[in-house]
Amino acid sequence: MNAYAQSALLAAALLLFPSLALAEPGYTWETTVEVTAMGMTMPPQTVQACQPRQWREPPQEKNRESDCKVSDFKHVGNKMSWKMKCEGKHPVTGSGEITFQGESYYSGVVKMSIPEGESLMKMSGKRLTACEYTGKPPLASADPSAKLTAQQCKQGVDKLDAGLFLHGDVCNSYKQAFCDRLGSLDAVEQASRKGGTIGELAATCGKSAEGWCNQAAATDRVDFVSRHCPAQKAELLVKHCEGRDATAQGAGKYGAFCSGYQGKAEHPARQGTVQEVAPLEESAGAEAPAAPADAANKALDAIGDTAKKLKGLFRF
Structure with a gap:
């Protein structure tokens, strides 16, 4: 599976973390993520989002069209964990865990599994400044998978892939x-x-x-x-x-x-x-x-569909 499938997996994983911000006013957190998928590691990506003061659960939008569910959410001491599952054409299973170091730092991992492959995302976050969250989802932004796909295409040109x-x-x-x-x-x-x-x-x-x-x-x-x-x-x-x-x-x-x-x-x-x-x-x-690219493109289609599933599940 080529680097495109990995970039789409990263895009799907990134969708989780802005979602954790949408509970109440709190602090801006800067999160850096690094994904290893199918034997290759993506360059680190950094995002900022307003996180709630108390992370009680990954907030969900009750979207009738979504076939994804979060379950087994736990927040005990300085650890937060959850599981997720998406049905449909491209089923997904996954789990995440975050460990807080004091009030200003955290680290964690998210594991995702689809029939086409596995990924492990490592992340670390640091608290920046106070922020105001109005309780409304932010305006829709560009699909992160498009940006990451463009990045991989540019790398493909440079590496003559x-x-x-x-x-x-x-x-x-x-x-x-x-x-x-x-x-x-x-x-x-x-x-x-x-x-x-x-x-x-x-x-x-x-x-x-x-x-x-x-x-x-x-x-x-x-x-x-x-x-x-x-x-x-x-x-x-x-x-x-x-x-x-x-x-x-x-x-x-x-x-x-x-x-x-x-x-x-x-x-x-x-x-x-x-x-x-x-x-x-x-x-x-x-x-x-390299392995036949049609198989990789088929996997990319599956993972892109996964990203849409997650976007329908979480409010961002």
């Missing part, structure tokens, strides 16, 4: 910026290792995979040719490797490239076709291609 741009339309508005970065073979190689073939990259960005292969062959980029360009690979093998003995094949500029070559003499039945080229092993430590 091809999976975000080749499948689905979540990052459509950033696709051109991604394509503009494919101006070198190094960039194309990096992108191809993160969720797509050079053919898919070329088709998406209006470029030529054959052109990239010809450029790689002309500049002796045998690493690129070996991974992506069968025709050019065959030509380079004949040019640089055929006729060399085993010792010579393993030496010099083309040593690694030729070391996997089995020439025509060893396979006479292949009559010099491309099939006579034995496949080279992937270089050690090469990054594995």
Whole structure:
């Protein structure tokens, strides 16, 4: 599951904490949250909200359309905890716990689980100034998941995360910026290792995979040719490797490239076709291609629906 699903999980989790503010006038609290989801950690996010002087329960709006419920709320001593459950197309279960350190600080965790994955959110808060809460929900603000999705799309451009741009339309508005970065073979190689073939990259960005292969062959980029360009690979093998003995094949500029070559003499039945080229092993430590992005986008849809569920449950 890619970084988009994680950003949506963070958005869903963030919806909980402004909600805790909507009970009575009190103090402005600054909360910093950090989410770890599916093995990756999001950058910390900080929000401010007016919290009640006495946190008695996560306040709920009696919304008939909501299929989420908070249960088992407890506030004992300096600890507050609760459970939550959402029914429907994308069921959610979760639990949260906050521990107060004196009157001015707290820390805690929220665990959320959906069929597509798990997340753990760590948070810490500090009290700032007194605030006045009128008892009315604040005006609707922009969907936090949109901001976080934009952040992840920008990071995808910077990191050449091809999976975000080749499948689905979540990052459509950033696709051109991604394509503009494919101006070198190094960039194309990096992108191809993160969720797509050079053919898919070329088709998406209006470029030529054959052109990239010809450029790689002309500049002796045998690493690129070996991974992506069968025709050019065959030509380079004949040019640089055929006729060399085993010792010579393993030496010099083309040593690694030729070391996997089995020439025509060893396979006479292949009559010099491309099939006579034995496949080279992937270089050690090469990054594995990303998982199919459609699955990640499907998960993102599920988590985005989760965020809406929580927004219907809590008054913010």
